[in-house]
Amino acid sequence: MFLNETSIGTTAFSIALIDSSPALVVGAEHLFECFHSLVTAAAPIFDPEGRSVGAIGLIGLLPQYSPQILGMVVAAAKAIENQLQAELIIREANARASELNVTLDTISEGLLVLTAQGIVTHLNERGGALLGLKPSAVKGRPLTEYLILPETLARAISRNEELSDAGVSFVINGTAHEFLVDLRIIRGHDGGSVTSIITLRRIEQVHQLVTRLVGAQARLTLDDMVGHGPSVGHMRRQVLAAANAKGCVLLSGEPGTSKNAVARAIHNSGRRAGGPFLALNCRAIPRELILGEFLGFEAGAFNAGPSTGQPSKFELADGGTLYLDEVEMLPLEVQSALARVIETGEVIRLGGNRIISVDVRVIASTETDLEPRVAENTFNASLFYRLSTFVIKLLPLRERPEDITPLVEHLLERLSLQAGRPIHIGKAALDVLYRYPWPGNITELESVLERAALHCEEKTIQVNHLPESVRQQCAKTPGRPVTEPVRRLAEMEKQAIIISVRASRGNLSMAARLLGIGRTTLWRKMKEAGMSKKDLKKVSVS
Known part of the structure; x- marks a missing residue:
């Protein structure tokens, strides 16, 4: 039925649709005489966005007219609007729920x-x-x-x-x-x-997270071990042998001798390279917490402790390497527990009774001689013998002066990248570095160069840019021949280049890798030594 005004004239329906408001039309108020015996009441219906979508109404005989008829129609329209609103809410809720489910599933x-x-x-x-x-x-x-x-x-x-x-x-x-x-x-x-x-x-997901968190630091390999003196060559061979072995490794050396870097190189050169590398400084962990840190604990293991449990460091390093720096600082009871885990490959968390199997390689480092401490019963003998399966002793920098120049060049290359400008070192300043005894070893050398670079506004670090403590120490040190070691060093560098090129069959990239330097640095050293590419070709086939 068409209830618009064009079809049937004025009625409550046509008024409600046109004016969007409730309407009541009685008897002769209708336009057409045929409706004069009727009463019509209508109310518009609005959707949730306020748009008129239709109307609802009643038609009755005039004798049955009641004033309440319009209120009934308005109430019916409102009920329909409420139902439309409820259906919209349900549709939107279902859409949000579907989106949430998809999100949660991803x-x-x-x-x-x-x-x-x-x-x-x-x-x-x-x-x-x-x-x-x-x-x-x-x-x-x-x-x-x-x-x-x-x-x-x-x-x-x-x-x-x-x-x-x-x-x-x-x-x-x-x-x-x-x-x-x-x-x-x-x-x-x-x-x-x-x-x-x-x-x-x-x-296992936590293991992968540990690997990602330390991955950027754990990518050090044999190629990152700078220097081409006999001590560095020997250390490279030891690192490679340790990487291919299965037992524990003990690194011994003074502070600053890059024990951490060597441990990472061992990890990344062996079959565990894809696993986590978890490093702990035994000195830094409070004594009262250290056993729980190593073995982990079940929820409620400590009355005053956290209500949640914690996995052991062995679980977090499962499938990879656990590196213990300054292992001599561990309390004896922790040393005993560590020896037991290494022996059995099993961990029992504090407050628990579950046996958890782990596959972890332990690399430990020490700054002291542990054998006298074993004799004094201040270091667990069982742990010492298990850690000593493979021992690598790292020489202090003062005992390998031939590596000072390549180390300085390597560190200055990195500082140049950080500063965004080339930074070199003058011969006189390099002479001072040769005279200095380096009690802090490579770590101290790195610090000295960083401080010198900050004070150097030009491209070249001079003696006056070096820290005063270094200059004063060198002034007190009896004059060690400087030009002679430099001359000998130049000869050694030239010989090392020749040997590396011969070993790599003329491949300069491979030769640079064997020397632990960049290809650009190799070319520069060749130029300084008066070696041409033609000379190298002759060497490579000799």
Whole structure:
């Protein structure tokens, strides 16, 4: 039926549609005489955005007219509008829920949401894969029909306590699987209903995270060991041998002799290069916390400690390398525990009884001679013998002056990149560096050059740019021949270039790598030594 004004004249319907307002037309108020015996009432209907989408009304005989008829029509229109609003809200909520589900399914962590009664309200795809469950099958069902929550997690949920990075073990199809979980408690508006949101990560994911976090620092390899003297060549061979071995490694040397860098080179040159490299400074960990740091602990292991558990450093380094700097600083009880883990390949966290198998290579470093300490019973003998499977002694810089020049050049190349300008060193300043005894070794050399570069506004570091303490120490040092070592060094460099080019069959990039320097540096040294490319070709085939 057409109820517009063109079709049937003036009625409550046509007025409601045109004016977008309720209307009541009685008897002769209608335009056409055929409607004079009727009464019409109508009200417009608006969608949630306020647009008129139609009208609803009543038609009755005039004798049955009641003043309440218009109110009834307006109420009916409002009810329809409320229903339209509710349907829009439901559609939008479903759209948001779909977007949320897609988002939750794309995250790398497992997500499990439980009601206070343990009913699963959400399980994302990753969570289903981790727990061996089908999300669509468990939704709306009690989780206990499929698996049992670990005691630590179940206890925390029952107490409405939150957890962060708690180590738990789920038994899935009869096999225990280790996870790190976070638990967040959300209370309803009424304060009574509680929702538990659980996120899960496999321990292996944490291993990968450790690898990424330290990866940029752990990429040091044999190529990064600067110097071409006999001591550096010997150390390179030792590092390669240690990398291919399976036992522990003990690095011995004074502070600043790059023990950390050597440990990383061993890690990256062996079969564990793809695994985590976790470094710990044993001096830096408080004595009262160190055992828990090494062995980890279960939730509630300490009365005054955190309510969540913590994996051991061996678990975090599983499949990779655990580097212990200044191992001599470990308390004896920790030394004993460390020796036991190295021997058995198993860890039991403090406060727990689960045996956790680990595959970790331990590299330790020391600044002291450990053998006398073993004799004095101040260092665990079992640990010493296990760490001493492969020992590498790093010489102090004062005992390998032939490496000062390549080290200085290497460090200045890096400083030049940082400063955005070329930085060189004058011969007189280099002579001072040769005279200095370097008690802080390479670390001190790096610091001295950084300070000198800051004071040098030109391209070349001169004696006056060096720290005063270095200049004063050299003034007190009996005159050690400078020009003679420099001359001998130049001859040694030339001989090293010849040997490297011969070994690499004329490949200059490979020769530079063998020397531990850049190709540009090799070309410069060749020029300084008066060696042409033609000469090198003759050498390469000799």
